[in-house]
Amino acid sequence: MLRTWLSLLALVIAAALLLACARGEPVDLLVTGGTVVTMDADRRVIEDGAVAVRGERIVAVGSASELNRRYRARHRLQADGRLVLPGLINAHTHAAMSLYRGVADDLDLEEWLQDYIFPLEAKLTTPESVYWGTKLAALEMIRGGITTFVDMYYFEDKVAEASAEAGLRVVAGETILDFPSPDFKTPAEALRWTEDFINRWQGHPLVIPAVAPHSAYTCSRETLQAAAELARRTGAPLLIHLAESKLTVDQGRKKYGQSPVAYLAELGLFDVPTLAAHCIWLDEQDQILLAEKGVGCVHNPTSNMKLASGVAPVIALRAAGVPVGLGTDGAASNNDLNLFEEMDLAAKLQKLSSGDPKALPAADALALATVEGARALGLEQEIGSLEVGKRADLIVVQRNAPHAIPFYDVYAQIVYTLKASDVVASVINGQVVLQDGRVLTLDEAALRQRVAEYARAVRAVLEEQP
Ligand SMILES: [Zn+2]
Structure with a gap:
């Protein structure tokens, strides 16, 4: 009888473990599928990489297949065919x-x-x-x-x-x-x-x-x-x-x-x-x-x-x-x-x-x-590279514009050919602030209207100048 109970218990534990593994540890955000340019001390570049974020911080940087297995993400940012870089300072x-x-x-x-x-x-x-x-x-x-x-x-x-x-x-x-x-x-x-x-x-x-x-x-x-x-x-x-x-x-x-x-x-x-x-x-x-x-x-x-x-x-x-x-x-x-x-x-x-x-x-x-x-800036413990423990400040950059193909060397491409307009997504302090080229945290139409008003005031002052 005891033996039956014990084997039943072992079965239940194994099933629970299997289920937990399949679901993975929870994270808030998984940026996955892109070429991750870490800028860490070894200057690791991970093809088909991923970055896992919990709260304000990076909890893992590695291959997409591994991180997809390990983590269950509340939100996902697909970066396939793109670059994932530390946010620029x-x-x-x-x-x-x-x-x-x-x-x-x-x-x-x-x-x-x-x-x-x-x-x-x-x-x-x-x-x-x-x-x-x-x-x-x-x-x-x-x-x-x-x-x-x-x-x-x-x-x-x-x-x-x-x-x-x-x-x-x-x-x-x-x-x-x-x-x-x-x-x-x-x-x-x-x-x-x-x-x-x-x-x-x-x-x-x-x-x-x-x-x-x-x-x-x-x-x-x-x-x-x-x-x-x-x-x-x-x-x-x-x-x-x-x-x-x-x-x-x-x-x-x-x-x-x-x-x-x-x-x-x-x-x-x-x-x-x-x-x-x-x-x-x-x-x-x-x-x-x-x-x-x-x-x-x-x-x-x-x-x-x-x-x-x-x-x-x-x-x-x-x-x-x-x-x-x-x-x-x-x-x-x-x-x-x-x-x-x-x-x-x-x-x-x-x-x-x-x-x-x-x-x-x-x-x-x-x-x-x-x-x-x-x-x-004295902030090297906090920002500047994609490493576990740092703040989740990262950007996703597309690399398929006419000026960006073909693609051979990752650093030369970033510095000499890619443009600010190639940035398609941005995460700051764990929050997605730019997605599909749209800034989620700002009311762009209202802002444009204000800027036009200030521009009129600036022109008026310039016209008064001697
Ligand atoms: Zn200055």
């Missing part, structure tokens, strides 16, 4: 300047700023315009495969709000200046506000608040020191523009008797995690100092070429051990927010300026926009 921009896209071009930086951008910002940059401008930028960035961006502008609460609503990850820093900005009259006000801003947003799943003194030449010694102290006290990262124009670097050398890099290091700015945009006019000592201090740099090739700022020493910086990210800068000086274009141009600019076609190969250009950008 736009490490330096001013998102809301999208409303000023193309207002003035082919000018000197001074003329562009003084005659166009500053007057427009004084009249039109409000919390509402920043909110809608950021939403426009979010629409463009999500459609183009960007899943994280780093912003320095005004009314950053609105940047954080608009980005969170769009489901887009943002590192947001309120610009701190020594002269009046559209929202603050003094740097002390901006610093005080930044501290409250950090307290409001720190710990948000998509928003990382930062401290953002504009630059060495627009902030006093006291302002810069106070900004570094605030970053140290709150644990927020610090964002700054560094060595963008030769003129300000030469002036800085005269004023401080040392390079801006040495000057900022002396003030303690690099003793907190710092992301420095541009980093063009650096000498060898500067590069060594940035590496020693663990500063991340952001290369903005289009903006640097368009404003004739110069060529950032990307190869030398990386050789010195400085992590380099890639940015679009603002849409008013680019004029789009397209990291596929930046990857392509970053690679070609280094080749042209060094006279070496082997400089910055395609795989490295993709690294700048993904895993190395994450390292420059």
